[in-house]
Amino acid sequence: MIRQTTDPRHQTDGRGTGALRAALAAATEDTLIYDLDGIGRQYAALCAELPGVAVRFAMKACPVDEVLDHLARLGSGFDAAGPQEIAQALRTGVAPELIHYGNTVKSDRNIAEAYRLGVRDFATDSLEDVAAIAEHAPGSRVFCRLATTGEGALWGLSHKFGCSPEDAPRVLDAARTCGLVPSGLSVHVGSQQMTAEAWGAAVESLAAVLEAVNRRGIVPNRINLGGGLPALGVLDRHGRPLEPPLDKMFAVIREGMDRLRAVNAAPLEFLLEPGRHLVADHGAIRAHVARLSSRRRLDGTREDWLYLSCGKFNGLYEMDQLQYRLEFPTHPGGRFVDAVVAGPTCDSDDAYAQEDGLVRVPRAVASGDPVWIHSCGAYSTAYATRGFNGFVPLPYTCVGGPAPDGGRA
Numbered sequence: 177m178i179r180q181t182t183d184p185r186h187q188t189d190g191r192g193t194g195a196l197r198a199a200l201a202a203a204t205e206d207t208l209i210y211d212l213d214g215i216g217r218q219y220a221a222l223c224a225e226l227p228g229v230a231v232r233f234a235m236k237a238c239p240v241d242e243v244l245d246h247l248a249r250l251g252s253g254f255d256a257a258g259p260q261e262i263a264q265a266l267r268t269g270v271a272p273e274l275i276h277y278g279n280t281v282k283s284d285r286n287i288a289e290a291y292r293l294g295v296r297d298f299a300t301d302s303l304e305d306v307a308a309i310a311e312h313a314p315g316s317r318v319f320c321r322l323a324t325t326g327e328g329a330l331w332g333l334s335h336k337f338g339c340s341p342e343d344a345p346r347v348l349d350a351a352r353t354c355g356l357v358p359s360g361l362s363v364h365v366g367s368q369q370m371t372a373e374a375w376g377a378a379v380e381s382l383a384a385v386l387e388a389v390n391r392r393g394i395v396p397n398r399i400n401l402g403g404g405l406p407a408l409g410v411l412d413r414h415g416r417p418l419e420p421p422l423d424k425m426f427a428v429i430r431e432g433m434d435r436l437r438a439v440n441a442a443p444l445e446f447l448l449e450p451g452r453h454l455v456a457d458h459g460a461i462r463a464h465v466a467r468l469s470s471r472r473r474l475d476g477t478r479e480d481w482l483y484l485s486c487g488k489f490n491g492l493y494e495m496d497q498l499q500y501r502l503e504f505p506t507h508p509g510g511r512f513v514d515a516v517v518a519g520p521t522c523d524s525d526d527a528y529a530q531e532d533g534l535v536r537v538p539r540a541v542a543s544g545d546p547v548w549i550h551s552c553g554a555y556s557t558a559y560a561t562r563g564f565n566g567f568v569p570l571p572y573t574c575v576g577g578p579a580p581d582g583g584r585a
Contacts, residue, residue, distance in 0.1 A: 242570065288313070295316075298508070322382065368407065501550040504548075521564055
């Protein structure tokens with residue numbers, strides 16, 4: 177199913193480009209493949225939809241050097257969660273001012289190390305964190321992160337991060353008193369956000385806080401709209417297509433930026449921290465079938481299970497909340513069964529949702545047959561364990577992008 181937006185560069189059926197498919201077909205062992213050109217096109221499409229918005233790629237979504245290098249060449253900065261990610265971002269050659277320390281959870285040591293590395297932009301959401309930034313990163317710029325409900329997102333992010341709109345003026349006021357620069361506000365509407373309304377609600381919250389801090393003589397110059405833009409090629413946990421209204425989301429964001437500019441007493445710059453939106457649909461895994469088996473449940477019904485060589489702990493961490501599209505290249509037709517899909521480990525969570533989460537699987541698949549797992553370019557490497565149950569993280573490769581001599585790879 178192709179999801180059409182006003183910009184054809186956003187088209188995806190969740191099954192990858194020709195280059196990605198060719199790499200999957202050529203692979204003889206399990207591997208994760210990233211399509212750098214596809215990621216580049218997605219970045220260009222995003223910039224076209226939101227002109228003038230500075231992109232800070234959320235590194236946690238895909239901390240792969242080649243992907244980060246490619247995005248840096250295209251002009252992206254980075255949203256980092258700690259000194260290790262900051263150091264990795266700096267290795268791409270980006271200037272420290274293009275790196276935002278977006279994690280509101282950070283120790284004194286983390287703050288001091290980030291400051292030593294040249295970072296001067298810090299997210300915050302509490303008076304205690306402000307005091308620590310003032311002590312260990314004097315003179316830095318801070319963004320106060322506002323809490324959101326997370327409604328409409330697969331992962332709401334509504335509990336751990338962000339302060340209330342009522343607390344935000346106090347946080348920025350404290351930053352000013354401590355000698356920091358109360359540079360801006362930030363939000364995050366939740367990961368894999370599926371509604372445009374979430375962006376509208378975030379804008380209203382931002383506008384109210386801008387008016388409140390302006391009355392205190394604090395005039396921010398930047399708004400960080402955070403992450404949340406969705407991938408297009410995955411299914412929900414019941415196997416139904418996810419069809420986020422991407423056109424409407426972009427329209428609401430553009431209208432929201434105009435509203436915030438009108439509210440604030442000084443010009444505003446805008447930042448965005450996309451993660452999965454840039455990489456999810458441009459990564460795929462070549463895995464193999466471990467077994468297709470059938471067994472009778474305690475209630476007497478029979479159930480088919482497809483066990484794969486790749487699962488929750490070595491590439492498909494999000495399989496409890498969504499389904500990745502599967503393709504069986506050696507079995508394009510024939511008879512099918514409805515099966516529960518599971519990974520190879522001895523953990524019961526290593527499986528797709530079992531209630532209405534069955535997948536159509538060729539009955540003829542045999543152990544060792546290849547299976548292509550699409551739209552898994554986000555979080556696959558980041559969440560993989562070091563080797564739970566002895567199943568090691570997948571190796572990865574990249575296709576496309578510039579070759580070392582400046583030509584095409």
